[in-house]
Amino acid sequence: MSEKLSVNRSTFDQVILPVYAPAQFVPVKGKGSRVWDQQGREYIDFSGGIAVTALGHCHPALVAALKQQGETLWHTSNVFTNEPALRLASKLIAATFADRVFFANSGAEANEAAFKLARHYAVTRHSPYKTKIIAFHNAFHGRTLFTVSVGGQPKYSDGFGPKPADIVHVPFNDLAAVKAVMDDHTCAVVMEPIQGEGGITVAEMAFLKGVRELCNQYQALLVFDEVQSGMGRSGKLFTYMHLGVTPDILTTAKALGGGFPVSAMLTTEEIASVMQVGTHGTTYGGNPLACAVAEAALDVINTPEVLNGIEHRHGVFVQALQKIDRKYGVFSDIRGLGLLIGAELKAEYRGKARDFLTAAAARGLMILNAGPDVIRFAPSLVVELEDIEEGMALFELAVQDVINA
Helix, strand or coil, X not given: CCCCCCCCHHHHHHHXXXXXXXXXXXXXXXXXXXXEECCCCEEEECCHHHHCCCXXXXXXXXXXXXXXXXXXXXXXXXXXXXXXXXXXXXXXXXXXXXXXXXXXXXXXXXXXHHHHHHHHHHHHHCCCCCCEEEEEECCCCCCCHHHHHHCECHHHHCCCCCCCCCEEEECCCCHHHHHHHCCCCEEEEEECCEECCCCCEECCHHHHHHHHHHHHHCCCEEEEECCCCCCCCCCCCCCHHHHCCCCCEEEECHHHHCCCCCEEEXXXXXXXXXXXXXXXXXXXXXXXXXXXXXXXXXXXHCCHHHHHHHHHHHHHHHHHHHHHHHHHCCEEEEEEECCEEEEEECHHHCCCHHHHHHHXXXXXXXXXXXXXXXXXXXXXXXXCHHHHHHHXXXXXXXXXXXXXX
């Protein structure tokens, strides 16, 4: 057995590409909504690995699936298919609008596949000039050059040379702005039903229905990025199920594997039919190890027991945040769906979201931000009510620390 190196937080600065600014503590163990660091200090986790660990850390069903598949078959490549991938695809199709599934390894890869499919479908079925993608300011769709260009945050896409062309950005929830740029050259409108990195902003019902009608009118596809908002996060299996608007293509990742890297793109038979062998692919996507874990996660999440408890937990979080705001006056808005909740900071605290994260960590609580002005909560979908109560008490102490700093 190879000898384990002794490593700590300072090792990061020596060996990892400097594209992250991780917390000063190093988590080494997790169970449920609790995490322990190298020094044995305990934390309550309301970050969920950025909406990934939807069933908490080391959920028994996922651990069992990983162990069983890990002793059976890990990888075969797309030269072959495998049983876990076929079962997972069948269950996703049965639970959604979709007829066909493509598996990959990350949200960015699922979105890359979705955007390529949308353009290929338009070019194949309609016109070689039907390539325009309409997307939204403050959107986030991944870090590949294509997905980061569709995302509406130049801070992530600038500085890497020429960007993919024919991508137009307009304000979110502004139907008139979409109408102004929609034309016969539009192949797709791409959106997150709940903008995650952009500040936990929920798409308005009238806006969604208007965009759906525009897509129908101009023979464009509606693509929903549910990488963060999917897999129960909103209180339904997917957020579109709340909204009465069905997309043509949907992507999901993050919570799909409960912490194991896996993603999926879902679409209809008609749209999928333009793809042929070799048109797109991936080496690891749909491998049996990832799909076995994802199947276990789906089987647990897509149950009344889990989904019906999310709205109640949402209310507990919101009530606690409202109570804190009444005492300290720090939030201008509290918004979101299910267990994707954003608390926007008032003007005097704008730009300080990271300060709240640091203060919370010092108190033993893991939370997130969504941009510089919004505190984000994305805990386990089955977080214990006692953990919520204790965690929000710690958050109140962190708020006091920031105010008094």
